[in-house]
Every structure is written in structure tokens, then in C-alpha cells.
Amino acid sequence: MKKSLGAKTLVYPTPVFIVGTYNEEGKPNVMTAAWGGICCSSPPCVSVALRQAAHTYSNIVVKKCFTVSIPSEKNAREADYFGIVSGRNEDKFTITGLTPAKSDFVDAPYVQEFPLNLECKVIQSVEIGLHTQFIGEIVDVKIDAALAEGDDPIIEKIKPLLYAPDSKNYYGVGEEIGRAFSIGKDFK
Amino acid sequence: MKKSLGAKTLVYPTPVFIVGTYNEEGKPNVMTAAWGGICCSSPPCVSVALRQAAHTYSNIVVKKCFTVSIPSEKNAREADYFGIVSGRNEDKFTITGLTPAKSDFVDAPYVQEFPLNLECKVIQSVEIGLHTQFIGEIVDVKIDAALAEGDDPIIEKIKPLLYAPDSKNYYGVGEEIGRAFSIGKDFK
Numbered sequence: 001m002k003k004s005l006g007a008k009t010l011v012y013p014t015p016v017f018i019v020g021t022y023n024e025e026g027k028p029n030v031m032t033a034a035w036g037g038i039c040c041s042s043p044p045c046v047s048v049a050l051r052q053a054a055h056t057y058s059n060i061v062v063k064k065c066f067t068v069s070i071p072s073e074k075n076a077r078e079a080d081y082f083g084i085v086s087g088r089n090e091d092k093f094t095i096t097g098l099t100p101a102k103s104d105f106v107d108a109p110y111v112q113e114f115p116l117n118l119e120c121k122v123i124q125s126v127e128i129g130l131h132t133q134f135i136g137e138i139v140d141v142k143i144d145a146a147l148a149e150g151d152d153p154i155i156e157k158i159k160p161l162l163y164a165p166d167s168k169n170y171y172g173v174g175e176e177i178g179r180a181f182s183i184g185k186d187f188k
Numbered sequence: 189m190k191k192s193l194g195a196k197t198l199v200y201p202t203p204v205f206i207v208g209t210y211n212e213e214g215k216p217n218v219m220t221a222a223w224g225g226i227c228c229s230s231p232p233c234v235s236v237a238l239r240q241a242a243h244t245y246s247n248i249v250v251k252k253c254f255t256v257s258i259p260s261e262k263n264a265r266e267a268d269y270f271g272i273v274s275g276r277n278e279d280k281f282t283i284t285g286l287t288p289a290k291s292d293f294v295d296a297p298y299v300q301e302f303p304l305n306l307e308c309k310v311i312q313s314v315e316i317g318l319h320t321q322f323i324g325e326i327v328d329v330k331i332d333a334a335l336a337e338g339d340d341p342i343i344e345k346i347k348p349l350l351y352a353p354d355s356k357n358y359y360g361v362g363e364e365i366g367r368a369f370s371i372g373k374d375f376k
Contacts, residue, residue, distance in 0.1 A: 002305070003333040004292070009232040010329050010341065011306065012258055012348035013201045013361065014225060037202060037225030038353065039237040040316040044197045047235070047321075049227040070200055076365045080372030095375050104192070117190070118199065126314055128228040128323060133235075135316060141198050145191040153198065155352050155359070160200035162350065162361060164343050165226065168368040173201065174360035177264045177349060181356060184268030187283050 009035075013162040016079055016170065019048050020067035020100070020109045021059035023087075028100035028109040030069070030092055031056045032083030034163045035131060044138040046120060049131040055087040060122060060134055065106035068136075070116040073159040073172050080170070105139045115158045117142045197223075201350040204267055204358065207236050208255035208288070208297045209247035211275075216288035216297040218257070218280055219244045220271030222351045223319060232326040234308060237319040243275040248322055252310045253294035256324075257302040261347040261360050268358070293327045303346045305330045 014034040035049035050057045071079040078096045100109035103119045110117035120136025147157040162171045202222040223237035238245045259267040266284045281288050288297035291307045298305035308324025335345040350359045
């Protein structure tokens with residue numbers, strides 16, 4: 001039997017995106033965003049949706065670029081902290097001891113210690129309501145070399161975090177369930 | 189050491205969204221989309237990005253609404269099949285034996301047997317490149333009553349699927365890592 005929960009932001013999974021930017025003075029900042037995802041294959045694009053009040057929002061408006069760093073399970077405390085305080089009031093890199101790495105293609109820093117890092121140029125911004133969605137063209141993806149076999153990222157080594165919006169808990173990735181474009185073929 | 193993988197659609201996690209629509213004749217269809225996510229808290233909105241060639245794209249343009257059903261691990265074969273074939277050529281509900289349930293608020297069907305179902309009204313569409321992003325206001329969320337305690341959905345019972353874009357594998361949700369807006373407080 002189905003039960004209605006009303007109009008709410010409840011899907012699984014949502015990501016834990018760490019959005020990196022510089023402010024006008026070049027000071028690096030990061031914030032945590034669960035509202036986002038891939039939104040185009042060609043050009044490759046990822047979206048992040050932010051409130052206008054966020055320091056990161058102002059930085060993206062000025063710099064027209066951002067990074068997305070994907071935290072590992074072991075980075076959960078830092079990733080959570082990045083979502084609790086504002087970069088206007090605290091220097092999140094200094095306080096966590098993490099390193100703002102200079103991007104190769106965009107004027108935004110990524111988190112050196114986090115396993116996967118995307119460099120993105122803003123190509124559109126969409127006013128929706130409380131949140132503004134920035135669509136970033138992914139111009140490069142970097143990975144810790146030890147977490148890939150050749151050019152293939154190994155998710156079991158990366159151990160990315162997931163977020164469950166309703167309970168507000170973080171989770172790891174579980175067991176492999178099957179291969180896409182394959183396990184459903186029997187129905188054809 | 190970081191290694192560059194180039195410009196590609198690689199983030200973790202991406203969701204497994206089953207997008208439900210009717211065509212002009214009222215025939216129900218579903219397709220699988222991994223490009224999407226929550227994009228606004230107020231109004232609550234979810235985005236799905238589709239190629240114009242998709243049957244679902246045409247249906248959304250006509251009906252201006254869609255549903256998102258979240259499959260459970262045990263639905264992985266059906267969810268995968270929904271992404272392999274086109275609704276123009278096959279009746280995906282009949283072939284899988286799943287039930288197109290009538291929504292309460294929008295003119296689009298959801299998958300009765302899948303644990304979580306969102307009813308969405310399109311409020312914006314954004315041309316990005318190969319994909320067009322539809323932004324849907326979430327007007328209701330339904331859950332199998334047995335998978336919630338009161339109004340609280342239990343992710344350990346829902347067992348949603350995740351998708352890993354690069355390896356093209358499905359995964360389950362793993363262990364709880366910690367509580368958001370909490371485990372990072374020690375840095376303050």
C-alpha cells in the first residue's frame with residue numbers, strides 16, 4: 001500500500017559534492033551541496049544548485065567556474081563541516097588542514113586530499129526558486145592515481161559518500177548489484 | 189598523485205531514476221535516467237536530463253509532467269531493461285509485468301512495484317547540449333507504507349540503486365557513515 005508523504009525533496013541517492021571556488025581576493029572556499037548531478041553528456045556537464053545567500057554563490061557569479069571534489073568515506077567529517085559553516089566567517093581549508101589545489105583549466109581550487117575532482121566552467125545558470133542551479137561544463141576530471149587501474153576509476157577504492165535527504169545521514173556505496181545495459185537484456 | 193582523465197561525465201553517485209510518462213494516446217512508458225537530481229528545496233524540484241530522441245522526451249513535451257520511481261535492488265533487471273529499449277518499439281510495462289499506477293496529481297504513471305514515487309510538474313526546460321534538462325516541481329512523494337516508520341522512509345528497507353557512470357555498474361547503498369550537520373561539528 002502506498003502512503004503519501006507530500007511535496008518534498010526526497011530521492012535516493014543524492015551526492016555529496018564539495019564545491020570549490022575563490023572569492024574576488026583569491027581566497028579559496030568550499031561548500032557541501034547535495035542538490036546536483038550530471039545533466040548532459042555532450043558537452044559533459046554537472047549541475048550544482050545553491051542558495052543565493054551562500055558565499056559560494058557569490059564566488060561563482062564572479063568567477064564563472066567551480067570545482068566539484070568527491071569525498072571518500074574517510075573524509076566524511078570534513079565534508080560535513082564544509083556544509084555547516086559559511087566561508088564568509090571561517091577559513092575551512094585552514095581549519096580542516098586540507099589543501100586547496102590550483103586547477104589546471106579553471107580559476108577555482110579543488111580539495112587535494114579528496115579522491116576525485118572535476119574542473120567546471122559555468123555555461124548556464126537557472127533561477128528555480130530558493131536555489132539557483134549552475135550548469136558547469138566539465139573540462140577535466142582528476143583522480144588519485146592509486147584509485148584507478150589505467151584510466152578506469154575503481155569505485156571500491158574511491159569509496160564515495162552518499163547522502164539521504166530525509167534522515168540526513170551519510171552512507172557508503174554497497175555491493176555491486178549488476179552491470180548496466182546488460183542485466184536487463186533478458187526481457188528483450 | 190593526481191591523474192587527469194579528461195573531460196567526462198564522471199561523478200559518484202548518480203541515481204537510477206525511472207521516468208514515467210504517457211504518450212498522446214495515453215499509453216504508459218518508462219525510461220531509465222542517471223542524469224538528474226534534486227535542484228531546489230522550495231519549491232521542491234527534481235531534474236532529469238534526456239536526449240531529444242527519447243520517447244519520454246516527446247511525452248514530457250506534450251504532457252508537461254512526469255514521475256520518478258526509485259527502484260529497489262530487487263528491481264535492478266527491470267530498471268536496466270527500461271534503459272535499453274525505446275517505448276516507441278516495446279511496451280515496457282507489459283513485457284516486465286510491472287504496473288503503471290495512475291498518479292494523484294499529474295498525468296503520468298509511476299511504477300507501482302517500485303518503493304518510492306515522485307509526481308512532478310514541469311516548470312522549466314533547459315537546452316544544454318545533447319541533453320535537455322526538465323525541471324519538475326515535486327508535487328507529491330509516495331512510498332510503500334511498509335518501508336517507512338510513520339512518515340520516515342527507511343533507506344535500509346528501500347534499498348535504492350546507484351549507478352557508477354564509468355564502469356556502468358549498479359550498486360546498492362552501503363553502511364551508514366554518520367549524521368549530516370553533526371559529525372563535522374568538532375571543527376567549529
